[in-house]
Amino acid sequence: MVHTRERRPMWTVRAHAALVAVLLAGFCVLRVAGAGPDANIGLGLVGLPLIGLGLPWSWPHLSTPELYDQLPAILWWPAAFGPAVLNVGLHALAVRRLRRRRHVP
Structure with a gap:
């Protein structure tokens, strides 16, 4: 049986x-x-x-948005919103590593 304490971090990644x-x-x-x-x-x-x-990775977009206005649409989308997706991946990786560390005897 999986305790709620062990499942809680995965729930945050899903949310x-x-x-x-x-x-x-x-x-x-x-x-x-x-x-x-x-x-x-x-x-x-x-x-x-x-x-x-996407912060802190999206800081260049917030500090100098005019740089992003010159990008073609195919590059603008990943440059603007890729950091948010990257943070989801980093969050999942951090939770996975934390869970592994807790389960290693």
């Missing part, structure tokens, strides 16, 4: 991954749906938390 996935999906939907000449405020409301979830 972190779900949050990033939902925000990325929302960003994609809003980007496609709002492809017009007007400003898409919803896009910013979804994109900013994604950039925040």
Whole structure:
């Protein structure tokens, strides 16, 4: 039987991954749906938390966003939101290492 204390860290990784996935999906939907000449405020409301979830790796995007504006779309997406996905992977790796360390006699 697995104790809740041992399962708790994996739950946090799943919640972190779900949050990033939902925000990325929302960003994609809003980007496609709002492809017009007007400003898409919803896009910013979804994109900013994604950039925040990528800290500290997304700091260059926050400090000098004009550098990212010059990138083509194929590079802009991973440069802007890749750090959030990277943090999910690092979170999972840290939890895995912590769980292994606890189980080694």
